[in-house]
Amino acid sequence: MKTTEQGSKSYLISIVMVAVLGGLLFGYDTAVISGAEKGLQAFFMEADDFAYTDAWHGFTSASALIGCIIGSALSGFLATNFGRKKSLIIAGLLFFISALGSMRPEFLFFEYGLPTFSLLITFNIYRVIGGIGVGLASAICPMYIGEVAPSNIRGMLVSWNQFAIIFGQLVVYFVNFFILGEHIQPLVEEMGKGIAAINPAAQWTVTTGWRYMFGSEAVPAGLFALLICFVPETPRYLVSIGKDETALVILTKINGSDKATQILQDIKDTMVVKTEKLMTYGFLCIFIGIMLSVFQQAVGINAVLYYAPRIFGDMGMDNPMMITVFMGVINILFTLVAIFTVEKWGRKPLLIYGSLGMALGAFGVALTFGHAGMELLTAASLLIYSASFMFSWGPICWVLIAEIFPNTIRGGAVAIAVAFQWIFNFIVSSTFVPMFNMHLTEGDDFGHWFTYGLYGILCVVAAVFVWKLVPETKGKTLEDMTKLWKQKSN
Numbered sequence: 001m002k003t004t005e006q007g008s009k010s011y012l013i014s015i016v017m018v019a020v021l022g023g024l025l026f027g028y029d030t031a032v033i034s035g036a037e038k039g040l041q042a043f044f045m046e047a048d049d050f051a052y053t054d055a056w057h058g059f060t061s062a063s064a065l066i067g068c069i070i071g072s073a074l075s076g077f078l079a080t081n082f083g084r085k086k087s088l089i090i091a092g093l094l095f096f097i098s099a100l101g102s103m104r105p106e107f108l109f110f111e112y113g114l115p116t117f118s119l120l121i122t123f124n125i126y127r128v129i130g131g132i133g134v135g136l137a138s139a140i141c142p143m144y145i146g147e148v149a150p151s152n153i154r155g156m157l158v159s160w161n162q163f164a165i166i167f168g169q170l171v172v173y174f175v176n177f178f179i180l181g182e183h184i185q186p187l188v189e190e191m192g193k194g195i196a197a198i199n200p201a202a203q204w205t206v207t208t209g210w211r212y213m214f215g216s217e218a219v220p221a222g223l224f225a226l227l228i229c230f231v232p233e234t235p236r237y238l239v240s241i242g243k244d245e246t247a248l249v250i251l252t253k254i255n256g257s258d259k260a261t262q263i264l265q266d267i268k269d270t271m272v273v274k275t276e277k278l279m280t281y282g283f284l285c286i287f288i289g290i291m292l293s294v295f296q297q298a299v300g301i302n303a304v305l306y307y308a309p310r311i312f313g314d315m316g317m318d319n320p321m322m323i324t325v326f327m328g329v330i331n332i333l334f335t336l337v338a339i340f341t342v343e344k345w346g347r348k349p350l351l352i353y354g355s356l357g358m359a360l361g362a363f364g365v366a367l368t369f370g371h372a373g374m375e376l377l378t379a380a381s382l383l384i385y386s387a388s389f390m391f392s393w394g395p396i397c398w399v400l401i402a403e404i405f406p407n408t409i410r411g412g413a414v415a416i417a418v419a420f421q422w423i424f425n426f427i428v429s430s431t432f433v434p435m436f437n438m439h440l441t442e443g444d445d446f447g448h449w450f451t452y453g454l455y456g457i458l459c460v461v462a463a464v465f466v467w468k469l470v471p472e473t474k475g476k477t478l479e480d481m482t483k484l485w486k487q488k489s490n
Contacts, residue, residue, distance in 0.1 A: 012148070012254045015231045016157050019144045020164035021224040022088055022137035025095050027168025028217055029064065029134050030302070034324065035176025037061050038185040039210035042202075045192040047115040052192075054433060056120070062430040063124040064098075067131020068138065068422035075139035076415025083241075084144045085233045091136035092225025096218055098130025103215030113207065130217075131422075139418040143410065146402030147234035150255055155342040155399050155474065162395030163335045170328035172216075177321045179212045180205065185313075185321075239267045281406055281485035288469055289401055289413055293421035295462040296397040299358055300455035301389045302425055303432035304382065311382070315375050323379070330383055334390035346474040347396050348466055354392020355463035361385025362456035366449040385455075393462070397421075403473040406482035 033040075040060065044052040071091070078087040105123040106112045142161050149157040186202040195203055238247035244264065251260035304311065312320035338350060364381025368374040405413040438447035471484065 008253055012150075012157075015148060016145055016160065018224075018227045018231050019088070019141050020161050021220065021227065022091060022141040023161040023164030024168035024171070025092075025217070025220055025224055026134050026137050026141070027165035027170075028172045028220060029095060029098070029130050029168075030068075031169035032172045032176070032213055032217060033061050033064070034173070035180065035321065036210035036213040039202075039205040042186040042191045042198060042206040043210065044115045044120055046195060046206075047117065047120070050117040050120075052115075052120070054437075058430045058433050060120065060124055060127075061433075062426050064127040064131035064134065065422055065426035065429060067128035067133075068135040069131075069419055069426065070128070071132035071135020071137075072139045072418035072422050073135070073415055074132070075136050075418065076412040078136065079140050079143065079237075079415075080240075080411035083233050083237050084140050084147070085228065085231060087136055087140050088144065088228045089225060091133040091140070092221060092228055094129055094133030094136070095221035096225060098126050098133065099215055099217035099221055101126030101129065103211045103218075133221075135418065135422055138421070139414050142398045142402040143414055144234055146399075147236045148232075148250070148254060150259075152475065153343065154403065155347065156339055158399045158402050159335075159339040159342050159395040162398055163332070163339060166328070166331045166335045166390060166394065168220075170325070170332055172213075173321075173325045173328045175216050176213050177325055179209060179216070180321060183209060235264070236267055239264070244268070277409075281409065281482075282488060284469075284488060285405065285485045286413060286416065288471075289404060289417035290420045291465060292397050292400055292470070293417045294424050295458070295465060296393045297421055297424035297428055298458045299355070299389065299393065299462060300362070300428055300432075300452075300458070301358075301386065301393070302429050303436075303451075303455075304386055312379070315369070315378055327383060327386060330387050331390045334387040335395060337391040338395040341391075342396065342399065343474060346472050347400055348470055348472050350392045350396050351466040351470070352463050354388045354396075355459045355466065357388025357392070358385050359456045359459035359463070361388060362452045362459060366452035366456060369448040369452065370445045400470065400473060403476070404471065404481055406485055408482075 037057070041052070041057050044056070044060070071094075075087065078090065101107065102123060104112070105119055105126055106114075109122070110116065110119050142158050145158050145161055146154055182201070183204045184199065184201045186198050186206055190198045190202070195206065198206060232250045233246075235247035235251045238244070238250070247267070248260055248264050251263050254260075255263060312323045342350060361381045361384035365378055365385065368378040368381060371378075401414055401417050432451065436447045436451045438450065440446045473481065476484070
């Protein structure tokens with residue numbers, strides 16, 4: 001293994017693969033609700049001390065996103081003061097605690113199997129804890145990969161983080177499918193009438209199935225928390241705390257001895273001022289990072305990912321969980337498109353084409369949903385919408401957020417950008433069900449076409465935003481971005 005002259009690709013790949021496990025947990029934690037939410041809804045509708053309304057269910061389904069906002073907001077402070085590695089260890093432990101707590105929220109304090117308002121609050125606290133882990137991982141994993149990867153393959157390696165996110169979602173779709181087994185999801189009209197009123201094939205889902213779905217996350221969470229202990233800290237963080245020699249050792253293992261010395265000097269040149277203010281490089285730099293995050297969520301993709309089985313069920317599909325798994329496979333394939341073209345085509349073209357593809361899919365859903373005989377066209381439009389996101393906004397947004405900010409403000413700037421991402425994720429996810437079910441007159445489809453029509457319009461606006469304002473970062477070093485923003489701010 002040559003590490004002194006050319007660097008070791010196997011070393012680089014090994015540490016990147018550990019880091020992307022954080023992305024897998026990100027996807028797993030956020031998508032586990034898709035299979036569990038109906039059983040969870042039926043369970044809490046059995047409560048006697050409060051009414052578990054659609055609003056409560058929307059909040060509970062999206063409560064992890066509150067933690068995501070907190071975690072992403074804290075990520076800059078933790079990454080800057082404790083390092084990227086220690087912050088990811090904390091994230092892994094939070095994932096683990098959340099998985100076990102969500103599976104059995106009654107632990108120590110409540111009677112098992114008795115739904116109460118206090119139990120609902122406790123369950124949501126555990127979901128928020130997991131969300132904090134997701135928020136940390138979502139900001140720091142791409143930051144970690146971006147800071148260890150050579151510039152010529154950085155976009156591809158950061159894109160693997162998005163692949164891991166989508167793979168985590170696919171894994172949990174499969175896990176939920178196999179946990180459900182021969183059981184079925186309860187029907188909405190059965191809920192709240194007592195467990196005896198629910199189809200016998202769905203009763204296990206209500207009492208036990210959703211618990212296993214949440215608890216299954218403890219396995220990858222424990223593995224991530226363990227493996228992250230064995231990866232190195234990033235060279236750029238080490239330089240920022242004065243550990244130049246340690247940084248050089250790691251850079252040499254990754255890039256080879258000759259390049260390592262040059263890269264170290266470039267890092268030190270941009271680290272002369274360690275405490276630059278967030279707006280040192282101008283408002284536009286921060287604004288673009290924030291809006292990339294806003295558009296990634298405002299286009300509505302997570303409303304599909306989180307509620308996929310419910311959506312396909314409402315379309316009249318016989319086996320919505322199986323179709324959800326199929327959608328997960330399609331998502332994986334189109335994420336690979338981004339991974340293998342991002343360094344060839346660049347970031348901007350993928351974002352623009354993806355935005356237009358999503359708009360086409362969203363408008364297709366808006367025009368066909370709920371019309372008899374058009375179910376397959378609706379499903380195809382949803383798949384186009386989802387696939388277009390997966391080769392564009394899914395991975396490329398994370399690549400750009402990891403790349404565009406100067407070294408000295410990256411921790412804080414990434415934290416702000418990712419916090420906005422989770423804020424809008426929460427807004428989209430918590431409003432989807434009530435917005436989708438809106439009616440102007442009894443029985444009309446206003447909510448269906450309005451929701452996806454709105455998403456389609458936002459996709460078009462996102463394409464224009466990228467075309468006009470977002471800089472291309474293909475082939476540029478992280479230090480080049482410092483120079484670019486310095487020129488723009490002068």
